[in-house]
Amino acid sequence: MISSPRVSYRVDGPLFIIQLDEPETLNSLTFDDFVYIATLLEKSNGLPDTHFTVIQSSGKFFSAGGKFESVLELAPEKREPSDSELRTLYKLIGNVAAPNVYVTNAFVKHNKPIICLLNGPAIGLAGCLVCLSDIVYARDDQVYLLFPFSSLGFVAEVGSSVTLYDKLGINATNEHLFFSTKIPYEELSGKIIVQNYEMSDTAQFNERVASDLKKKCAQLSLPSLTEMKKVMSYETRSKLRAAQAIETNATLPFWIEGEPFRRFQDLKQKKRRHKL
Numbered sequence: 001m002i003s004s005p006r007v008s009y010r011v012d013g014p015l016f017i018i019q020l021d022e023p024e025t026l027n028s029l030t031f032d033d034f035v036y037i038a039t040l041l042e043k044s045n046g047l048p049d050t051h052f053t054v055i056q057s058s059g060k061f062f063s064a065g066g067k068f069e070s071v072l073e074l075a076p077e078k079r080e081p082s083d084s085e086l087r088t089l090y091k092l093i094g095n096v097a098a099p100n101v102y103v104t105n106a107f108v109k110h111n112k113p114i115i116c117l118l119n120g121p122a123i124g125l126a127g128c129l130v131c132l133s134d135i136v137y138a139r140d141d142q143v144y145l146l147f148p149f150s151s152l153g154f155v156a157e158v159g160s161s162v163t164l165y166d167k168l169g170i171n172a173t174n175e176h177l178f179f180s181t182k183i184p185y186e187e188l189s190g191k192i193i194v195q196n197y198e199m200s201d202t203a204q205f206n207e208r209v210a211s212d213l214k215k216k217c218a219q220l221s222l223p224s225l226t227e228m229k230k231v232m233s234y235e236t237r238s239k240l241r242a243a244q245a246i247e248t249n250a251t252l253p254f255w256i257e258g259e260p261f262r263r264f265q266d267l268k269q270k271k272r273r274h275k276l
Helices: 031-045 068-072 085-108 125-132 160-168 170-179 202-217 223-232 234-257 259-268
Strands: 007-012 015-020 052-056 114-118 135-138 144-146 193-196
Touching (some): 007 031, 015 202, 031 052, 031 085, 068 259, 085 234, 114 125, 114 202, 125 144, 125 160, 160 170, 160 234, 223 234
Parallel strands (some): 015 052, 114 135, 135 193
Antiparallel strands (some): 007 015
């Protein structure tokens, strides 16, 4: 059975809750963890009595992004001596390209509103999940997003080439993606973040939002939400489906060339400063 020590789920009335739960590592995730989150979205889709999918975290960070070790396991020097160049390419397609497409597609086709509880900074692919959510609530004004793709030597992934443009605008997106700069709360508010709960404790924040959502559900005709989301997200879904192939084909050559692996290794050895 698929599982992860860093990601769990539970059903709480009308809410299907996905929890990131390794605060001691700032909820950094492996490629397998991102795939597991996608499988949980599929699971939520199949439960007729849940009407919202909630993604929440723990501690002071939503997620610091990908685990260095998880990325470096795919580095060229880790390949088997018997591996041909074609075999190496095949492994990279399976380990880098395929998960990006699978995860993005899981969000694109999800039929329930996805609510993200942003308790702190979200970096890299984790920031992409925030932007793929339908509604984002912030714990406080210390949250931020950071997409250090250019700093790490590859290209925007997991739909961020679409979601950031749609939500932040072209000029701000160019600035942040080209130069790997933080997107602070002030820029997120009203564009990606709907409400600031102005709280300091993540567990209490998660409980408060869950309580508020249940109260809102009591006033709704819940089956209408699925159709409403389908209608409202039609254009964005179409763009995201097209972007999957474009992003994957654009970023894969950088991974094949090896520059991201060298930069992740520099970060691990503290030769390069991580922009947290």
